[in-house]
Amino acid sequence: MKMISFYNGYQIPQLGLGTFLMSPEQAEATVIEAIKVGYRHFDTAQMYQNEVAIGNELKKSGLKREEYYLTTKLGNHHSVEVTKKKIEQSLKDLKTNYVDLFLIHWPNHDLEINLRTWRVIEEYYKKGVFKAIGVSNFTRYQMDNLLEKAVIKPMANQIETHPALSQVPTKKYLDEREIRLISYAPLMRGHFNESPYFEVLAEIANNHKATIAQIAIAWGLNREIIMIPKTVTKSRLIENFAARKIVLTANEMEQIFALNRGRRYYTDPANTIHGDLLE
Numbered sequence: 001m002k003m004i005s006f007y008n009g010y011q012i013p014q015l016g017l018g019t020f021l022m023s024p025e026q027a028e029a030t031v032i033e034a035i036k037v038g039y040r041h042f043d044t045a046q047m048y049q050n051e052v053a054i055g056n057e058l059k060k061s062g063l064k065r066e067e068y069y070l071t072t073k074l075g076n077h078h079s080v081e082v083t084k085k086k087i088e089q090s091l092k093d094l095k096t097n098y099v100d101l102f103l104i105h106w107p108n109h110d111l112e113i114n115l116r117t118w119r120v121i122e123e124y125y126k127k128g129v130f131k132a133i134g135v136s137n138f139t140r141y142q143m144d145n146l147l148e149k150a151v152i153k154p155m156a157n158q159i160e161t162h163p164a165l166s167q168v169p170t171k172k173y174l175d176e177r178e179i180r181l182i183s184y185a186p187l188m189r190g191h192f193n194e195s196p197y198f199e200v201l202a203e204i205a206n207n208h209k210a211t212i213a214q215i216a217i218a219w220g221l222n223r224e225i226i227m228i229p230k231t232v233t234k235s236r237l238i239e240n241f242a243a244r245k246i247v248l249t250a251n252e253m254e255q256i257f258a259l260n261r262g263r264r265y266y267t268d269p270a271n272t273i274h275g276d277l278l279e
């Protein structure tokens with residue numbers, strides 16, 4: 001499995017398993033299968049309410065802690081004290097004493113609150129409890145502000161990215177600042193059977209004797225993006241994992257870039273109240 005380095009040198013596998021909307025029971029069953037297939041990178045979040053299930057299965061798996069990689073995300077913005085409690089809870093739930101990549105799940109509209117949360121995350125990074133740190137759903141404006149004030153710069157931004165939302169300008173912006181892009185909804189939440197995406201992706205899939213899902217994943221991998229497709233289906237775990245072997249031609253990459261419609265399947269982070277709640 002290809003590893004991707006953050007600017008601090010820490011590496012995680014480029015292809016992982018997304019776990020949003022997996023119930024604890026589904027997460028348990030899926031993690032067991034995913035490990036058999038070869039997945040070693042698991043993307044969860046406090047909001048997904050499956051950290052306990054994932055932590056349990058990884059613990060039981062027999063894998064050593066350094067043999068698998070965990071991303072989790074702080075569900076919300078709180079006082080410093082409560083933020084620390086939430087972080088400690090994640091560590092307990094995931095049955096680990098460190099997290100490979102820890103993210104702020106959603107920005108707050110108040111830049112000072114983002115910074116206050118970030119200071120806590122920096123503290124855990126300095127203690128070695130987080131090996132890499134970053135954000136999710138941050139707009140350029142929010143990222144600029146964080147970069148200006150951060151002691152430790154964020155290493156990743158997890159944002160919606162797929163053939164209908166290629167994020168070319170944002171990827172360039174992040175690349176220039178050595179921030180890794182992690183794609184969420186890499187399979188367009190299953191909507192790739194819609195026109196015009198289907199026609200183009202199906203033809204490219206045919207060229208490679210592959211499936212459309214595999215082409216969507218390979219397109220992201222070919223761009224050095226960290227990909228975390230989610231599935232609870234055993235055959236799709238295998239299918240999605242095999243996408244790492246597909247190399248698309250420059251022309252095929254361009255054909256997929258041309259599908260960009262700025263189409264989102266999730267809320268636009270610039271217009272959401274996620275992350276605005278405080279306890």
Ligand SMILES: NC(=O)c1ccc[n+]([C@@H]2O[C@H](COP(=O)([O-])OP(=O)(O)OC[C@H]3O[C@@H](n4cnc5c(N)ncnc54)[C@H](OP(=O)(O)O)[C@@H]3O)[C@@H](O)[C@H]2O)c1
Pocket residue numbers: 017018019020021043044105136137158159183184185186187188189190211213214228229230231232233236239240266
């Ligand atoms: N940071 C954030 O705010 C944020 C937001 C959303 C998501 N995420 C992360 O990103 C991960 C991926 O995004 P996502 O779960 O929203 O969507 P996704 O990975 O784009 O799509 C998942 C959907 O595609 C289906 N699917 C999976 N493999 C397939 C295949 N080979 N062929 C056909 N259909 C397939 C799945 O069905 P089955 O499961 O039924 O097989 C599921 O319905 C999440 O799980 C989560 O970890 C982060």
